[in-house]
Amino acid sequence: MPQLFLNEKSCGTKADPDRVNRAMTDMVRAVLAVAREDRAGTLLVSGEPVTALQLAQGHAIQKWIGSPGTKDLWQRLAILQSKWPLREAFPEGETHADVEYRHDGDAVEGLGAAHLTGGLGISLPVDSRWDTDRLTLVREELVDDEDGGSAVTEVDVVHAARREHVATHLPWIRRGANSARQKAVESLRSGTELWARCPELFPTLQFTPLAEQHFAELAEVWVRPVGERLGELQDAVSDWDPARQPIAPQWRSYVRTEFESRRRLCWFPDTDGKNHLFDWHCDFLPKPGRMHFRLLHEERTLRIAYAGRKLDV
Structure with missing residues (x-):
């Protein structure tokens, strides 16, 4: 702090x-x-x-x-x-x-x-x-x-x-922030609690209108892992300079785009009311937890649409 x-x-x-x-x-x-x-x-x-x-x-x-x-x-x-x-x-x-x-x-x-x-x-x-x-x-x-x-x-x-x-x-500021954030995430017991803390714990990240529903449906066992993944995404985009890294930030965990055959599952309504492709994703334990998002290069951040069970599994 x-x-x-x-x-x-x-x-x-x-x-x-x-x-x-x-x-x-x-x-x-x-x-x-x-x-x-x-x-x-x-x-x-x-x-x-x-x-x-x-x-x-x-x-x-x-x-x-x-x-x-x-x-x-x-x-x-x-x-x-x-x-x-x-x-x-x-x-x-x-x-x-x-x-x-x-x-x-x-x-x-x-x-x-x-x-x-x-x-x-x-x-x-x-x-x-x-x-x-x-x-x-x-x-x-x-x-x-x-x-x-x-x-x-x-x-x-x-x-x-x-x-x-x-x-x-x-580095000094982030060490303090990460320590405080980790303690906050460890205290959460529901997806609803996690959602309520997102603006303060992960201020750089954005979410679609329907993301709140997916967070509210998270099983308790997934709350802390999702919070930890959000923290890693927050850190990645905070360091991101799209001019030097035009494709994506340097991720803190295993992040990738979806296979072509599964991209049809990754369309979600965005803040503009239109469906967009959210095929960037990361996993969280216990399997098959998965979070989907899309990159916003001009805003130097990402927007999350889904967190929950792997789609169509």
């Missing part, structure tokens, strides 16, 4: 409005890049509500929201989970009042909270010092001894201000 902590110091500049708006756009795209990998677990943490943010001196977030080309970005940001103030992201009863973090001599509460919780710091790349994928902070912690002194150390915090920075952290 990647908690994203806003670096309040990156919002205190006197930069011109156009530069601030461009920086905010870059940062929001970075946040959404993280959410693409783990939509369910991505949590935006700031010192104040997102709608009350001051992106720079005299430059409220509403000025960015009203600038050209930001409507879609703002809508997508607004639906993400968020918390404020920072202490709400700490374990219950923990304040970390005995620890302070600084960067270039300035106290940085948001970045410090990111380090304390194993999260990711995010900044507006207005100042070049925030335009990086990792930051070194000075941590000072009170020591419980007779002298009442403190211990000072240097620590690194994972950080992003642009999508390019997020790309360097993808």
Whole structure:
């Protein structure tokens, strides 16, 4: 679960409005890049509500929201989970009042909270010092001894201000997402429960209108295997670049198209109301479980039409 902590110091500049708006756009795209990998677990943490943010001196977030080309970005940001103030992201009863973090001599509460919780710091790349994928902070912690002194150390915090920075952290983000997703799948007992969790657990995948019916009819023994296959498909299309892989993604399990003689069985109504061929498929145990889908190259994803017993068997 990647908690994203806003670096309040990156919002205190006197930069011109156009530069601030461009920086905010870059940062929001970075946040959404993280959410693409783990939509369910991505949590935006700031010192104040997102709608009350001051992106720079005299430059409220509403000025960015009203600038050209930001409507879609703002809508997508607004639906993400968020918390404020920072202490709400700490374990219950923990304040970390005995620890302070600084960067270039300035106290940085948001970045410090990111380090304390194993999260990711995010900044507006207005100042070049925030335009990086990792930051070194000075941590000072009170020591419980007779002298009442403190211990000072240097620590690194994972950080992003642009999508390019997020790309360097993808393995770390995915490990956390996959672990949380696997735990969620293991807790499910029915296809109906699995269907209800699909948007958060597998946000990149799409489904036909009738897919819900097939999921509801899944036997309990198939629920976890189907969830695991969905996770593998999610990971495959998340990495897919159709320009480099024009045929299909690099699959995480055995995936193939149907034999010519069986393709007549693989036509299902799609979202446009027309029948389409869903002959790409994968198996799941116990046999003869099978899931059918078709690739959507332009959208860099796939749409699932069927999950259940192998067709015509």
